[in-house]
Amino acid sequence: MSREDIAFASGTSQCAAWLYRPEAAEGERRPIVVLAHGLGGVKEQRLDAFAERFTAAGYACLVFDYRHFGASGGEPRQLLDVGLQRADWRAAVAFARTLDGVDLDRVVVWGTSFGGGHSIVTAADDPRIAAAISQCPFTDGLASSLAIPPLTSVKVTVRAIRDLLGARIGREPQRVPTYGAPGSTALMTSPDSVSGMEALSPPGVSLPHDVAARFALQIMREFPGRRIKDIQCPLFLAICERDTVAPAGPTRKYAAQARDADVKLYDAGHFDIYVGDDFERNVADQLDFLRRHVPLS
Template sequence: MSIDETSGPWTRLDVSFTSDGDTCAAWLYLPPADGPVPVIVMAHGLGAVREMRLDAFAERFTAAGYACLVFDYRHFGASGGQPRQLLDIGRQLVDWRAAVAYARTRPELDPDRVVVWGTSFSGGHAIVTAAADDRLAAAIAQCPFTDGFASLRAIEPRTVAKISARAVRDVARRLRRRPPVMIATSGPVGSTALMTAPDAMDGYLALTPGAPTFSNQVAARIGLAIGLHFPGRSAAKVTVPILYCVCDRDSVAPAPATLRHVAKSPRGEIRRYDEGHFDIYVDEAFEQVVTDQLDFLRRHVPVAG
């Protein structure tokens, strides 16, 4: 049992659930409560694992009375799935549905007060998941990836060409049933990596201390899929309350495209921050965004039901 200095005891359990035949590892944070409580289902962004500051968010939510189910996608972290480091958008969306379904089976959790919370690439997954499941109580999308074309335009054309070439090699190896060709998830400006903005490598890798399963690489085939992925188009179909936390200086998921998409959510709320994509996980920006998210949760999914 862990102790929160301001709010008393909470419990974190190691749990797992099945997604399309593989096992997803998860943490289940439980506040001290007598009856079923609302639960926030959480997963990380591009190539990231739960130890990369999701525990910090979950601890704050649990201290406020919410349970949290924080999971690793298949092929990443402590979850199963081969090959390792395979970032497949369709499979990750299946994992989200499996996580929500699992949360609804736990007796400690209220099946009608499930919230999805995603950040960066998983912010887009949270939008798509919420659009497809109107039984959800609410959703939160933090610095969300919403528009593949906008994200590609933010990358130097030479880098895009190098990513594409490596992705084609990986697809060719997959067709021959060979191990994947890998590509760095983050790297210096001009390198062959998925995120090469000036703040990307330092900001991304700063989240990794305490993440023993993290590897800064993924199967390169995702490089052909990112530019064709537009989860923001699902924002207009989200009928539940949804909070969008948008970083105005976002180098990975450009804010103008995100704001165009998310403005179409019928019950959407937008909070904007004068921050970069990776700033929101730490320090004062973290404190501000958690405060705003808790305010949203208390209004739309109060702990007392």
């Protein structure tokens, strides 16, 4: 396989991406999997592990960073906005359909955590999507908000309001960490958040782990799980039954409304299915799903 650093336009800026290409015969068009991360995540945080497995199985992969994050453009940095990220998904899918050697009718969307909600909405909005994969997905803003301890939620909300008001008069963003120890002021403070997030980053690499605090005011208004019923293509849902970040209960409820879904339940926490044995089980199930629903030929 080969991996190329590329970029594509989204809005007034660009999204940085990795393009993985499998070995293929001249003139052969392969399916492509479009992948993006979750809350504040970037492609270096284990998305390469998934893309390498998919590419080894014969699928092209486009792994991208949202605007304002990672190697992508966009100012201010670390600005997480739901509408902008979903526009990046649409731009990524449109770009994938222009690539040489790609079958434009066999585009698969793959999202994880907060990005899992984006992949659900993207598939619901685009009937040409061939299949969708959503792992440990954010599906219910109310449930995820209630998973945050009340005192932490109050502290984050105060910072979010200050950031929003400051943005209106041109101030630099007030940021909040995406994760922290229990009791800290952060978006994810479950006992496994620090160890789980640190396990995703390459050894010796320091990556930003904060976002503009105003994002916290968007969470409770978002219910991407409600769009599952609108998805026309096959859907793979990887649900972690011990998920303390994106609770499994609402996702299972929404999954029951799907037209055509493979629902896999894992005795795992939110961060477990990126690494180790849980990763191996999860990626094997995803490859089986791809082979059945988006075969190479």
